[in-house]
Amino acid sequence: MSRIIALGECMVELSLGAEGAGRIAYAGDTFNTAVYLSRLGRAVTYATALGGDDPFSRAILGLADAEGVETDLVLRLEGKLPGLYAIERDERGERRFFYWRGEAAVRDYFQRADLDALGRAMREAEMVFLSGITLAVIGEAGRAALGGLLKDARDAGVAVAFDPNYRPRLWTDAAAARAAAEAVIPLCAHVSVSGPDAVDLCGERAEAVAAGWAAMGPEVVRREEDRTVAIHAGGAVEVIPPGPAVDGVVDTTGAGDSFNGAYLAARLAGRTPAEAVAAGRRLAEAVIRHTGAIIPRDATPAL
Template identity: 45%
Template structure:
């Protein structure tokens, strides 16, 4: 099985949005923190890789106290801030998590004026876009595609091509959120446009079925093979995940969890566990096991980010 990268100490850039997170408790009180799909993955990736990699986050924030707090937390987690824009007068987006008795969650969003929507359209974005092809791994999600808008998506697509020409690996997590798109057709067009630049696709099965109407896992695997994606992982919640890499297929069972508290960031943490193990030279099976292991811990705690003290060794 070929390695994901052929050298040590990779430079990884994750592109996306972090928002103000409010967790609503049963008594109606709210706990404030921060979260977002690619940011969750960045935090877990930084924790897992430590000094073995450089993990940078690429986004746009405001010049407010919430944005200051985000940057301080990311720095504590070892995440590089050199690609974070601070836009005067702007604010981050906000979302609220409401969790039911089974641990399933409902999200309410306030993000239309979020600073990240100008991430790749400001003059300050030019040197950031120029620097991205120097990274070894670029990571983004379907939510990234949605919040960047048409101009931002076009500039990202061009950057992905330049990065792969220089030998970078591109990782995509599908994370489809219908409310972020004008229509299903718009989302489909945006996803398909970037797919020919993707090396590793981390796919939630339900999202793929909602977006593309695939009948089953086999249809998803066939579609991504036809689009030229060399490594595909299908995440199926509490079920086993399916992996195709180097023309081989694997099915890796999930870790059973009997006390699910909150499924927030389950998929994001799986992706971090998988990618971290691949970057350390692990096989796809080992990577999937690592992804399941981390996700099983995350869903036993409230919120997107678990305490560092309970991270897997």
């Protein structure tokens, strides 16, 4: 089977509990998606940079190995560490994030990696997946290098998939994030965006943003806060209304990442966009009933 290459950052995740207690795990938007793609039967390789010999980098590599995610494109940098984020949750499971990532190893990935090997792996893949966080943390020089590699992969027939996943604190302003996203979107086969991210990035209604991006070529999945999902493709829009309310919500961390994993796995398996949305919803609904972005393997629904 051809493999999927996911590019981005895996961080140390500190979940804050009562009275200052915390639980350590490891997660990151594209890494979470990579794990769920692997659980759903796709061959996946993760591309990032980690520290050289610290316990956190070793734990991330161990998690990837346990989840069947290949790490031959992971760069190890002595003296560096992975980024760290903490999550505070309210009684509804909604989150507030705190980040320590200024010196994270991934920021040096495109300056230190073997780009010929990365480009060759991308051209031989069935899909390349990245996010707006990927674009932010690799910096301007990294984005310039990645853009050429993505174009070469697209020209070789590889499907590029992208979630803008806008995090304002990673960018100088929304205009910079939008420019970076819209340099990638014309190269994509699939774009998945939350309605709020579309509005915050572009200052327009999410429907208009998604339609404009779809006009650049990709199939655009727009995920709204009320759980409506709209698929924009070929000048048409298919709106899939929300299903029944989800009970037992504990933590919404990773909901979009897991949706993306199941959606893309379903599309690669030949399912229709509507069938892929149903698969994405099933997985996301399981994820938000657990704490953390990556849920126990036995709680992961089949495709």
